[in-house]
Amino acid sequence: MVRRKDPAVRSLLIERAAQMLRSREPITLRSLVAGTDVSTMAVYTYFGSMDGLWKAVRQEGFTRLAARLANVTMTADPVRDLAALSVAYLSNAAANPDLYRVMFDAGFDLEDSEAADETLHLLVRTVERAKSAGRFHPEVDALELATQGWVIGHGLASLVLTGPLPREALAHGPPVLTALFISAGDEPARCRESMGRGWNPECLVGSSNG
Amino acid sequence: MVRRKDPAVRSLLIERAAQMLRSREPITLRSLVAGTDVSTMAVYTYFGSMDGLWKAVRQEGFTRLAARLANVTMTADPVRDLAALSVAYLSNAAANPDLYRVMFDAGFDLEDSEAADETLHLLVRTVERAKSAGRFHPEVDALELATQGWVIGHGLASLVLTGPLPREALAHGPPVLTALFISAGDEPARCRESMGRGWNPECLVGSSNG
DNA sequence: GCTAAAACATAGCACCGTTATGTATTGTTG
DNA sequence: CAACAATACATAACGGTGCTATGTTTTAGC
Incomplete structure (x- = not known):
């Protein structure tokens, strides 16, 4: 050639x-x-094309998100880890707000879907660890619960980044996620404890990049 | 003149x-x-300007949403009503997907945010009715809980409309909202009962406009 | 060293939102 | 009623956009 x-x-x-x-x-x-x-x-x-450039930028966004989630150190407490993953997700969105918007604007194609799937899979595995640890009911569908957590995280990120909610609204994360995890079978007090240890609000202040 | x-x-x-x-x-x-x-x-x-046109279109989107929510017939069961409002919110998004996207893309400045505020306030009032009816704990902050419900609804609508989740994923609404309402104090079996009566999936199929 | 294909550079295309300019329309006023 | 003034409308242009057509240069394989 x-x-x-x-x-x-x-x-x-x-x-x-x-x-x-x-x-x-x-x-x-x-x-x-x-x-x-x-x-x-x-x-x-x-x-x-310029569209191809945007697609590549979207891919880069998912790569950075995956890297940030992969940097979360897992512990023996899978519910804490779920909280830590959630805060990592939100801090990534807060640090790269425009990149996050591009990731989820129209034109989400199969290639993006694969990148998103890998990210989601990390959540799924953590949910399954919570099931194995007896924190969640055995009949909980890990993919469904992970998806529901994603819905909460994305809804929060989206409403804050596009303007309707102020940045402090990210504090809605813990109570809503706690409600979700309790509905999955976790014991309330223990769930709140894990959430408190995994949810580090320091990661959500400021707006440096990653 | x-x-x-x-x-x-x-x-x-x-x-x-x-x-x-x-x-x-x-x-x-x-x-x-x-x-x-x-x-x-x-x-x-x-x-x-063309930006002004888009702003007006956004405004129209909120007006239609408010109209659709106002059409929900309230009952003596406020938790059922919250479910009905949620499904109305999602059906509006599903019926006008591109309009919904425009409503929440960058530049969330409406000439009068009355329509958006009124929409949220309808949720707040319904939450307060649930408190008065003894379904939710008295210490529940109505605005906070309504906002959290909005986060769930928007997260679901956004992920479905922009592509990452299929339309069937709207079925995640009931379990997540049920978890939220139970965490607010509602009795689980009764909450699921109310959710089942308020959540009419018929409204979410097809894609006719409103 | 020749050839062919890939990558680059330049100029141009049709289209975009916007603006400048002139004309028509209409309510107010003398 | 006529004259005015201010708004709305119509047309054409301007700078900028993504993209493409057309050479020109560079490089890999024979």
Whole structure:
């Protein structure tokens, strides 16, 4: 064959797009490549279209989310771990609000779905650990419960990031998740205890990136 | 003064925008006025800018939501009513998916947030009725619980409408809301009973408009 | 070293939201 | 009723957008 694409250029453009997203600059084809030594055509050789660029940015968002969740240190208390995963999810959204919005705006295709599935699977495994530990009822469907936790986390993140709820509303997380976990069979006092140890509010203040 | 604006033209443009949104046509200034007898300038005399048009469309979305919620017939069972309001909220989102997306995308500044506030307040009043009826603990903060219900409803609507979850995932509503209401003090069996009577899944099938 | 294919650079396309400018319309007022 | 003034409308243009067409350069394989 012939001249190969340089993966570094691809990463550079994605990183630059994520950075412009963070600094709230409008991302246009020309503004994206301005200041770099790549030309507008590079976007088309690497991403096919501007839509392809956005898809790649979405993918990067899921990758960062997965990395942040993978950094959560698991313990012997799976319910605490679920709380810790939830706060990691929300802190990722709070740290990269525009990236999070892009991840979940229209045009969510199969490729994104795979990235999201891996993230969800981490939740599922933790729910199953909670079942094995006798914290949740055996008849609890792990995927269903994990999905319901995701619904709560996303609803919270979405309403806070798009404006309707203030940032302090993230404090709604613990009571709602606690209600969900208790309904799954956890003993109330113990659940609240685990939630208190896993939910570190420090992670949700400020807005540095990750 | 002189020549006055015609309110009918304003409604016509909003209605047309909502219809184009529904039929997934891209809404541009020129495509919006094409076929009508109004010119492109009309958009600027009536809305100031294309952003103003979108703001008006958002407002229309909240007005429709408020109308749909107001149509829910209240009963002596406030928990059933909360379930009915939730399903009305979700059916509105399912019937006008693109309108719902516009309502909650970036730039949540409505010219009058009355419609949004009124919607939440209807939930708050119903929660307070549940407290008065002895279904919820007296120390429950009605606004907080209503907000938490909203978080669940929006999370569900958002994840379903933007693609990550299939439409059947709306069935997650009852168990999660039941968990929330039980945590607020409702007796489990009675709560599930009320939820079963208020949650009419018929409203969530199909995709006709409202 | 030649050839062919991939990547790059430039210029241009149709379209976008917006604005400038001129014209028609209409309520107020002398 | 006529003159005015202010609003609404129509048209054309402007800068910017994503994208493409068209060369030109670079590089891998024979």
